[in-house]
Every structure is written in C-alpha cells, then in structure tokens.
Amino acid sequence: MQIFCKKRRYAIVSDTCHKKYERVIWTVNLALTIIIVTSAVLGAIYAKKTFNETKDQVRLAKKTYFADQRPWIVLSSINPSSDNGKFSFTLVFKNSGKTPSIGLYIGAKTVPSAQWKAAADTFCEEGKKRASRPESQDDYLLLASIPQSNFEVSDNGDIHVSFDEADGISDPHIAGCIVYGDRIEGEKKDAPHETKFVARLIIKDHVVSVDRILISHPD
Known part of the structure; x- marks a missing residue:
C-alpha cells in the first residue's frame, strides 16, 4: 500500500x-x-x-x-419334575461372556402371573444390597461363574411348591433375578449387573412343564 x-x-x-x-x-x-x-x-x-x-x-x-x-449371565432353561407331592425345578444358567463373574446372587420364586414383576424387582434389590453390605459380601463373593459354562440351581425352596399350593396359584410363573459383578483390568464395577427372568408354568394332572422363558436384557 x-x-x-x-x-x-x-x-x-x-x-x-x-x-x-x-x-x-x-x-x-x-x-x-x-x-x-x-x-x-x-x-x-x-x-x-x-x-x-x-x-x-x-x-x-x-x-x-x-x-x-464382561460376563453375561442368563437363565437358559428350567428342568421341572414332580415327585412326593410337590413340583421341583432346576434352574440352568449360563455365563456366555468371556470373563468370570465377581460375586453372584440368584433369587427366584413361584408366584401368580400378576406378581412376577414385583417379585423379580424385589430379588434384584436384595441382590444389590447383598453385593454392597460388608456383612453379606463374603457369601456374595464366594460364588462366581466360569465363562462359557452352565451351572444349576436346584436348592431354592421358594421355587418348589406342593401340589396343593400350585392349585392355589393363578397362572403360576417362576420369577427371579440374577445379580453379579465383574472386574475388568483389575477394577471392580461399582454397580452390579442384573438380569430379570420369568417363566410361565403349565400344570395339568400333577405334571408340570415350562411354556416359555423371558429375560430382560442384561445390564
């Protein structure tokens, strides 16, 4: 310029x-x-x-x-049986993930269809409490699941019902929740994972079968 x-x-x-x-x-x-x-x-x-x-x-x-x-634990099948005047159930779970779970809680109960969601929510809350309370952590942490493996739960008294009790349940379902943690790169997850499940039971002439199993998406 x-x-x-x-x-x-x-x-x-x-x-x-x-x-x-x-x-x-x-x-x-x-x-x-x-x-x-x-x-x-x-x-x-x-x-x-x-x-x-x-x-x-x-x-x-x-x-x-x-x-x-991470571990992914779901209910894969239910094996029912009837003997000695009661219905018994073996729940088969699978960890389809690549790492073991850190801690494990499973709660389940036979309930009328109208109560299955409330029952599953209650078990999820109980599992989270056990995972967080020091006095119950030992029992919670003693259990774990191996990756790509199945494991059975058959000693839960709440899911076993007598023939007379089953007759008094309207449209019976097994409802419950799985609560477990993980540890990635050495760090324990603060909030445990949970998976709710429900299965409809068909009971006729003292013979029981499982109609279908529904699970929530594991979080």
Missing part, C-alpha cells in the same frame, strides 16, 4: 500527512489483529470439537471392549 502526501516547500511533510499515515497503519494493524484473533478462536473451536469427537470415540471403544469382555 502506498500513501502519497503532497510536499510543501523545503520538503516539510505536513501534520495532516502524518496523521493520515498513522490512521492507515492503525487500521491495517486492527484488521490484522481481528484476523489473527478470529483465526485463533476458530482454531480453538475446531480443536475442542476434534477433542470431544476423539474422547467420544475412546469412550465408545472402551464401552465396546467392556461389553465384549
């Missing part, structure tokens, strides 16, 4: 010319400052956006890794 000022005699530059020059320089500096500041702000915004996107990707990768490695 060229600034032309008229010269007076003896080559004395006028004050007006100096002021004009200073205004132009000030304007140019201000424009450059605005450009630099704007570029810095836009760069910071872009950097923050990139950082947040990277952090989200890392969080997703970590979540995916944990989901792939």
